[in-house]
């Protein structure tokens with residue numbers, strides 16, 4: 001069931017989303033070769049706590065896992081796509097790309113976003129993948145206007161990704177966001193334009209293209225969380241929480 005938000009509820013989601021954006025901004029200046037993904041997690045959690053908020057993923061039990069998630073962020077390196085479990089043994093090295101996904105809850109409202117960072121100098125190939133994935137996110141956001149349908153977002157993302165020679169990862173999707181981290185409707189990164197749930201003012205959704213250089217087929221590591229590309233190809237992930245308004249999409253995960 002899609003939950004339409006009031007102006008006050010959107011303000012609540014805006015507040016938590018702003019903290020998500022702050023975390024991602026702090027990490028932009030922090031990510032460097034030699035750090036562990038656990039260090040990123042600690043940094044992120046410190047920013048969240050400083051704002052008197054809670055990390056939304058910590059303790060969360062998603063539908064695909066019976067265990068509770070043990071960290072504040074997901075940190076997925078290179079061929080890892082999403083849900084990378086932060087670890088004291090995973091060290092970032094020059095040339096890696098690392099996708100960080102952050103969720104925050106404040107006063108019962110959630111915000112959710114992700115960004116893929118270069119670690120030091122990265123290859124032209126990696127830069128192009130990150131650029132196309134971020135562009136695909138914005139192509140999707142542009143379609144998030146009242147009167148359009150979920151499929152208009154999906155097909156805009158898919159079209160941009162595939163016309164650049166990449167594949168969309170189909171096993172994970174975007175979602176509604178509100179008093180829960182995952183609400184209806186699902187927002188796939190592939191599908192037919194003009195189909196699916198009608199978008200109306202007051203919907204708040206997370207759009208999150210996950211893009212692979214290769215086939216986009218994924219598997220999950222024995223840790224039960226970390227999703228990686230089966231063919232070992234690089235993957236990137238960008239996400240924003242947005243509100244659908246009569247003045248167009250409003251990106252909430254900004255400072």
Ligand code: MF3
Pocket residue numbers: 056057058060061062069074083101102103112175206208239
């Ligand atoms: N941030 C993810 C999403 O965008 C959810 C992470 S699930 C967790 O939907 F279990 F890893 F927290």
Ligand code: CO
Pocket residue numbers: 112113174175206208239
């Ligand atoms: Co999300």
